[in-house]
Amino acid sequence: MSEQPRTVTLIDEATGKRVELPVVQGTMGPPSIDISGLYRATGYFAYDPGFLSTAACRSQITYIDGEQGVLLYRGYPIEQLAERSTFLEVAYLLLYGELPTAAELADFSRIITHHTMINENLKEFFRGFYHDAHPMAIMVGVVGSLSAFYHDSTDIHDPRHREIAAHRLIAKMPTIAAAAYKHSVGEPIVYPRNDLSYAANFLQMMFAVPTERYEVDPVAERALDLLLILHADHEQNASTATVRQAGSSGADPFACVAAGIASLWGPAHGGAAEAVVRMLEEIGTVDNIPRYIARAKDKSDPFRLMGFGHRVYKNYDPRAKIIRKTCMDLLESVGQQSDPLFELALRLEEIALQDEYFLERRLYPNVDFYSGIIYRALGIPVQMFTVMFAVARTVGWVAHWMEMMADPAHKIGRPRQVYTGAGRRDYVPVELRKPAGHGPRATNGERR
Numbered sequence: 001m002s003e004q005p006r007t008v009t010l011i012d013e014a015t016g017k018r019v020e021l022p023v024v025q026g027t028m029g030p031p032s033i034d035i036s037g038l039y040r041a042t043g044y045f046a047y048d049p050g051f052l053s054t055a056a057c058r059s060q061i062t063y064i065d066g067e068q069g070v071l072l073y074r075g076y077p078i079e080q081l082a083e084r085s086t087f088l089e090v091a092y093l094l095l096y097g098e099l100p101t102a103a104e105l106a107d108f109s110r111i112i113t114h115h116t117m118i119n120e121n122l123k124e125f126f127r128g129f130y131h132d133a134h135p136m137a138i139m140v141g142v143v144g145s146l147s148a149f150y151h152d153s154t155d156i157h158d159p160r161h162r163e164i165a166a167h168r169l170i171a172k173m174p175t176i177a178a179a180a181y182k183h184s185v186g187e188p189i190v191y192p193r194n195d196l197s198y199a200a201n202f203l204q205m206m207f208a209v210p211t212e213r214y215e216v217d218p219v220a221e222r223a224l225d226l227l228l229i230l231h232a233d234h235e236q237n238a239s240t241a242t243v244r245q246a247g248s249s250g251a252d253p254f255a256c257v258a259a260g261i262a263s264l265w266g267p268a269h270g271g272a273a274e275a276v277v278r279m280l281e282e283i284g285t286v287d288n289i290p291r292y293i294a295r296a297k298d299k300s301d302p303f304r305l306m307g308f309g310h311r312v313y314k315n316y317d318p319r320a321k322i323i324r325k326t327c328m329d330l331l332e333s334v335g336q337q338s339d340p341l342f343e344l345a346l347r348l349e350e351i352a353l354q355d356e357y358f359l360e361r362r363l364y365p366n367v368d369f370y371s372g373i374i375y376r377a378l379g380i381p382v383q384m385f386t387v388m389f390a391v392a393r394t395v396g397w398v399a400h401w402m403e404m405m406a407d408p409a410h411k412i413g414r415p416r417q418v419y420t421g422a423g424r425r426d427y428v429p430v431e432l433r434k435p436a437g438h439g440p441r442a443t444n445g446e447r448r
């Protein structure tokens with residue numbers, strides 16, 4: 001006999017009214033109460049700012065167990081993919097749901113490789129930015145503009161168009177990222193090369209100059225490919241949820257990914273990678289660590305330990321474990337005895353994880369805590385760290401966008417609210433109004 005669908009019963013203490021709500025159970029993870037009919041059945045909204053207890057969708061792409069520190073891409077443990085896979089193979093897995101055969105991977109790599117160039121007119125965009133523009137600001141602008149160039153693949157109801165747009169985004173992100181960097185250092189933009197791997201191509205677009213041959217360091221290529229794998233997807237994080245939300249209205253994929261880049265930039269999310277290094281530089285020495293730990297614990301101080309804590313992981317972020325080990329291997333292999341910031345980060349972690357405040361809140365290093373150490377060893381400047389995150393996460397963003405768009409039942413995301421503003425009131429003629437002191441702050445000549 002098929003299992004009876006489970007339900008939970010909600011009782012309104014005020015009226016004694018009972019309502020049964022269905023329970024949704026996935027392959028793994030906690031059961032969810034389907035509250036989509038709650039308002040219709042009870043007149044109540046559910047209230048969950050920050051979505052601490054809300055599953056926004058069904059997905060088959062990535063599974064996280066925050067208690068156990070587990071991360072699976074399409075069921076495969078991140079530790080195994082990190083050790084044995086490549087970024088393009090992981091991209092195929094996230095997009096299509098299965099590991100490719102050798103022939104399938106070769107075909108996919110060829111497709112991506114042949115989309116790495118950007119329209120020549122796009123290069124003019126970079127010249128319009130100040131040289132000191134943050135590269136994430138450039139990424140938001142240039143990626144958003146791709147819909148102006150590739151409108152032959154923006155019929156979002158056509159699965160083939162969706163796939164082409166996904167391939168174009170995965171392929172062009174490194175080219176745009178490297179061009180943003182070249183603009184900031186006043187060097188000519190470097191074209192992609194079809195004879196190189198995804199990671200190697202990025203490194204040569206970043207560091208090659210017309211005056212000499214550029215040889216890709218295989219150790220750097222492997223370290224970068226590993227970081228790309230580790231950052232590729234992470235279920236419904238803020239930027240992926242942003243891409244889904246933008247896509248739910250039918251916006252084109254390039255605009256959706258631009259929205260994801262904007263969300264990722266925040267220091268509470270992908271911007272933490274840059275913020276960690278700036279924090280370590282500010283801390284400077286091991287002697288200063290206790291003072292910064294005290295600040296992180298002080299509720300009156302906005303300072304937080306960047307790279308620490310996570311909404312889902314209440315255990316060590318499995319990606320941080322892998323990156324931490326890779327730091328040690330990489331620094332050794334590139335002949336750097338060590339990076340003083342890496343030493344400082346190790347001590348900071350050690351001291352924080354002996355402190356009750358962090359232990360009782362289960363705050364551990366997350367993916368951003370050590371990633372900057374590797375980027376520094378690769379010669380990537382700190383303001384490019386979140387751009388690296390965006391390059392990798394584009395695979396997750398487009399995989400989730402494709403999954404949502406392929407679901408005929410998907411609806412526009414339109415949350416409700418708890419209204420706490422003024423009650424209904426009538427218009428007041430200007431001559432009867434009194435100054436309320438709510439107007440704009442006095443300006444002090446900000447740059448126009």
Ligand code: SDX
Binds near residue numbers: 269305306308366
């Ligand atoms: C990423 O979602 C994802 O999957 C994201 C990501 C991905 O791959 O997409 O994993 C990538 O964004 C990693 C997170 C990078 N951000 C940082 O490293 C910034 C520092 N971390 C914090 O801002 C914070 O931990 C968040 C934003 C990551 C999580 O915040 P939550 O889940 O909303 O937790 P919270 O703010 O409610 O904190 C719970 C408690 C609070 O103290 P109490 O009110 O209980 O006393 O822990 C404290 C917080 O003050 N706390 C910290 C802290 N993080 C949380 N205190 C000091 N330093 C910190 N870093």
